[in-house]
Amino acid sequence: MNELVDTIMHLALFLIFGGLAVLAALNLLLQRHPINSALSLVVVMMSLAVLYWSLGAEFLAAAQIIVYSGAVMVLFVFVIMLLNAGEEERTKGSKIASIAGFPGAAAIFCLLSFVFLSEGHKLGLSHLGGSLDEATSNISQISSLLFTDLLLPFEVTSILILVAILGAVVLAKKER
Amino acid sequence: MVPISYYLVLAAILFSLGIAAYLVKRNVITIFISIELMLNAVNLTFIAFAHQWNKLNGQIFVFFVMVVAAAEAAVGLAIIIALFRSRQTLNVDQVNLLKG
Numbered sequence: 001m002n003e004l005v006d007t008i009m010h011l012a013l014f015l016i017f018g019g020l021a022v023l024a025a026l027n028l029l030l031q032r033h034p035i036n037s038a039l040s041l042v043v044v045m046m047s048l049a050v051l052y053w054s055l056g057a058e059f060l061a062a063a064q065i066i067v068y069s070g071a072v073m074v075l076f077v078f079v080i081m082l083l084n085a086g087e088e089e090r091t092k093g094s095k096i097a098s099i100a101g102f103p104g105a106a107a108i109f110c111l112l113s114f115v116f117l118s119e120g121h122k123l124g125l126s127h128l129g130g131s132l133d134e135a136t137s138n139i140s141q142i143s144s145l146l147f148t149d150l151l152l153p154f155e156v157t158s159i160l161i162l163v164a165i166l167g168a169v170v171l172a173k174k175e176r
Numbered sequence: 177m178v179p180i181s182y183y184l185v186l187a188a189i190l191f192s193l194g195i196a197a198y199l200v201k202r203n204v205i206t207i208f209i210s211i212e213l214m215l216n217a218v219n220l221t222f223i224a225f226a227h228q229w230n231k232l233n234g235q236i237f238v239f240f241v242m243v244v245a246a247a248e249a250a251v252g253l254a255i256i257i258a259l260f261r262s263r264q265t266l267n268v269d270q271v272n273l274l275k276g
Contacts, residue, residue, distance in 0.1 A: 014182065018182075022186070025190050038205075057227075068245075082257070083205075085205055105192040105199070109188055113188050119181075120179055123181055138235075163247075164250050169254075171254035
């Protein structure tokens with residue numbers, strides 16, 4: 001009995017937030033103004049954070065909200081407002097792109113979902129919340145892995161961020 | 177208990193919507209936003225497979241993807257600002273300097 005309630009709750013969580021993500025992604029595609037697209041992407045990221053949490057990735061759910069919808073999307077909205085981007089106008093190129101683009105995207109979706117659904121029985125079921133190791137939390141597991149085995153890649157990312165900061169400053173600087 | 181394949185199909189839906197937006201949109205900022213959508217869809221598959229195999233490697237991979245995406249967004253938006261400064265437009269059809 002308890003199992004059944006668990007299953008229904010998990011399925012409801014998945015359907016609500018998965019559906020919200022799909023609707024927001026459709027809204028991203030259909031809106032003409034870039035600020036509307038950016039704000040719908042924030043909705044997609046928030047609902048994906050809930051799904052990450054339901055798959056037992058608590059650290060990444062928090063990082064998704066803080067890094068993606070907190071930092072990256074604020075940067076996007078900032079640039080859209082800075083450049084005063086208006087509604088995009090339809091051009092000849094965009095008609096050709098939509099004639100070729102929608103069937104291409106639909107074909108890729110059909111291929112991917114055919115593979116996933118036909119091989120889906122070989123994959124298992126997901127359990128709500130963390131199922132990795134009940135004794136320690138997800139965050140301490142990730143951090144112990146990140147600071148022992150993966151210390152070098154972790155330090156290299158700090159150099160990558162430094163290079164990105166320098167690149168952004170040099171590129172956005174006013175030319176003299 | 178939701179089958180892992182449902183999560184993968186959801187990621188496929190988000191990825192194809194990202195591809196469609198990437199191809200159809202003409203505004204360079206919106207194209208950049210759809211790249212972020214595709215990155216998020218792939219992150220969902222990584223986390224679903226990490227859950228399936230009870231391994232942390234997929235989550236570590238998503239962590240590094242997030243770091244790279246943040247760096248990429250900073251540099252890309254700086255390029256967009258530089259582009260707007262020199263061409264006074266955000267429409268990719270009018271940015272065709274390399275076209276033969």
